[in-house]
Amino acid sequence: MSTQKDTISLLISCPDKPGIVSAVSGFIFKHNGNILESDQYSTNQHDGSFFMRICFAEDTFQLGEGELGEAFQPIATQFQMQWTANYSRRRKRVGILVSKYDHCLVDLLWRWKIGELAMDIPFIISNHPDLEGLANMYDVPYYHFPVKRATRQQDEQRMLDFIGAQADFLILARYMQILEPFFVEAFPQRIINIHHSFLPAFVGASPYDQAFKRGVKLIGATAHYVTNSLDEGPIIAQDVIHCDHRDSVDDLIRKGRDVERRVLAEAVRLYTTDRVLVYENKTVVF
Amino acid sequence: MSTQKDTISLLISCPDKPGIVSAVSGFIFKHNGNILESDQYSTNQHDGSFFMRICFAEDTFQLGEGELGEAFQPIATQFQMQWTANYSRRRKRVGILVSKYDHCLVDLLWRWKIGELAMDIPFIISNHPDLEGLANMYDVPYYHFPVKRATRQQDEQRMLDFIGAQADFLILARYMQILEPFFVEAFPQRIINIHHSFLPAFVGASPYDQAFKRGVKLIGATAHYVTNSLDEGPIIAQDVIHCDHRDSVDDLIRKGRDVERRVLAEAVRLYTTDRVLVYENKTVVF
């Protein structure tokens, strides 16, 4: 992995019209960038939207970080683009929030340590002290921020103040508190949650109990952006596992752990490699 | 397949208490039956329920069809069993209801013809004439029973009168009408429907449109018993297939066809081989 070249990924959203691919790829070529991956999606409707990810090697590209924005601006203006340029060597800073369940955190930390997830982890925050030992194993700072029903607003404000500009985005790795709207709005489309069901089935609390009661033959997990509608944000990744009448709620929880951690890790991998765009309440995953 | 021996399958539900397996297997052994498969499930709770399927060869069994019931009754009474004896050589008579979509019907008829589904099909009923040609290909009688909103009660009553005692159970192979309560009650736990979503997600009409709008990354299908709560009957089988932002509603429909027919066929196979028991609103599938 360490031998991979540094790359620049442009993520672009704009109204669909002819010439975008040509303009963007022409721009990169003109400045000597070698395109490594290019993917696009158009909603193909009247008044449609266009989405693009184009990834090119940084080493031969002739524009520096400061110059790229200025040079690309005419194209961006012409096509009314929203766009970001993402440098692979600028690892995303990812804060992790947890409660007591450790399976997602264990998995994220291990994948991060072996280089599978290219990111920095400035902190782990929890409303419980339980997982501090795990954080210590991986030398990641752990902060205990208790959250009480009566003081939730202030508790979360303190947390937000602490986070400040330390993190580019947040992962709720089975963080069992519902975040206040002001908190969510501080990280628009930059908080990923793992919900332990195949959404939109079993929204809300205790999805495995709900699944057991309904007698489903599959259980799942959903990684999605957090919005202020409970469990209704844009879905990034989902997967399922088979179950049957023999599975108790405990068995569903056990099986679910495997799906949850896999789905969350996949969503984080997609996000940190700049592959996720949002439109309406959905994601485009390149 | 044709070389398989005739078998008898006992399906048993009763309160859980020690000695059931011993009593049932002892009974079969005493009358010279050779047990081929035996499966059981207990809810393992206080005041729990016990479910059993035990399948044995008919050829060496010394009790005739008329005698089995009487001989087994003392055990059934002792353990307060609800039970049925199912003879594999008595193929279930399965009526199929369809509308215009042919994918489930095509699949059922083909599997039936090659011997994968051991059943008889006395009739296909549809509220449209479209699939008559398909029924003719397989020499199955096809009856067109139009159903109109204003006369639904009478229309369904006519259908029910026609069916009479011709069928042991019914398959709704994408039959696009909601059945009236009196119709459903005429076939308790004997109507299987295929719903084109992973229930309980996307109950009701147009699940693929709902799935597209929600931006899910998996779509599914659910085969379940029909009850008078829409799409809430006991689930027999479910499966899913991956999808992504590129999939239009038409693509979801295309992918969904494959899952629907597979899940429905599996549910029918399980039912016709006497592997499904119902409790609460769930199934035990042996």
Next chain:
Amino acid sequence: MSTQKDTISLLISCPDKPGIVSAVSGFIFKHNGNILESDQYSTNQHDGSFFMRICFAEDTFQLGEGELGEAFQPIATQFQMQWTANYSRRRKRVGILVSKYDHCLVDLLWRWKIGELAMDIPFIISNHPDLEGLANMYDVPYYHFPVKRATRQQDEQRMLDFIGAQADFLILARYMQILEPFFVEAFPQRIINIHHSFLPAFVGASPYDQAFKRGVKLIGATAHYVTNSLDEGPIIAQDVIHCDHRDSVDDLIRKGRDVERRVLAEAVRLYTTDRVLVYENKTVVF
């Protein structure tokens, strides 16, 4: 489906160097084509290879079929491209070869009839007469070409002479004869076979017997191009299904039918929508 616009898909293979995407997309834009899909892959090695599929709407494109080749040639020459232009309205002509098993043929014909596979089927050829009735159901001409061990060369030559220029590619839908080298060479990378195992496991005859004997916990199917190395051609699609000790060889065959037909249909869909490129002994599937 019927509302989809006519498209042109360029399939391109060439040595990897900067500027290809820009040149191709610039060319399409210049002639007023609206790019609908674009995908590329580079082997990213020293002396690497580059593969591209770019699909654009035909209606606004200003070059006619005769003109496209000439106009594109300078770019093709500059980058040493091997390339084809595929018009969606020119449906591929697909000949099907079968023996006695009907499951793949049933599935292909049904998918074709409902418009899921955009192709024409000029003929079905079989070394047995058994499936003629099925072909008749779908009004596809069926030809019985017996193949005998002693006269295989002549038998296959007769078949090849009959096929002539009637077909763009061939599907072996469980055709149980090994084709002679001269026959395979007449359709280079234009014969798709379905092998009833997860290749490279269980090459050759009776893979389900081999799988049963080995006690695997999954069985699979592989759609691949036919080459003159048995079961070793480039793989297009593969899938598996779980099995266990209870599955007899007959059960594996039953489960396998579902996987085989699904995998073959997927490979045919990919091929007929111009999504498959070959390099070394592998495929790039866009």
Next chain:
Amino acid sequence: MSTQKDTISLLISCPDKPGIVSAVSGFIFKHNGNILESDQYSTNQHDGSFFMRICFAEDTFQLGEGELGEAFQPIATQFQMQWTANYSRRRKRVGILVSKYDHCLVDLLWRWKIGELAMDIPFIISNHPDLEGLANMYDVPYYHFPVKRATRQQDEQRMLDFIGAQADFLILARYMQILEPFFVEAFPQRIINIHHSFLPAFVGASPYDQAFKRGVKLIGATAHYVTNSLDEGPIIAQDVIHCDHRDSVDDLIRKGRDVERRVLAEAVRLYTTDRVLVYENKTVVF
């Protein structure tokens, strides 16, 4: 999990004949055992074999550990049974062998720690010192046993002497040395290996390189008992994951880690819960 009752599981293999289920379940009932699970399998052939797992609660069972064997012996003799009685409260002692890759070890240790795998781990042995820190995190003794080509026999003998009677079975959690026959024979059907391919595809070294070269569309992992035929022992569990042309060997390795650890953990769970029987070169997994 901790609230689960202690159980006794009988694992039985014998020639198939009528009366086995009746005799065993009658025996358990007579001594006041409450059967919780019962599963059986018969090869259903002339001169067939019969396999059974029957699990009952220990608390009400009237025979002590010393008495069970004697009391059951007449039945065992009558049916020529090979059998074991497994007490859930006697956790299996599982030694783990590793080399440098940590993903399987990380996963096993975590599952063990949270109680998902009911076993004791008396030691971790490695031919490298690298994973000692990980072992320390979980307070499991770690022993470095270098193995050199020239002294392999002696090196392995030293290892075997060390192990002695400390372990009931061994897990090769990506242990990258081939064990000598004498070592394997010391643990017949009691060494589980994880092979990083879908066996029998890609036997031997570097299966991901082989898979990449062959261009497969799925990669897999296989947990199997170690025998003295390389990668040919009885298979316990297998699974796969999709891949495509974009996946480099490094990507296959990354994806493979997820499958490997999941499949190995599942095999260990099955083994430690007394669900695996071996016959011919296959497993029966109850």
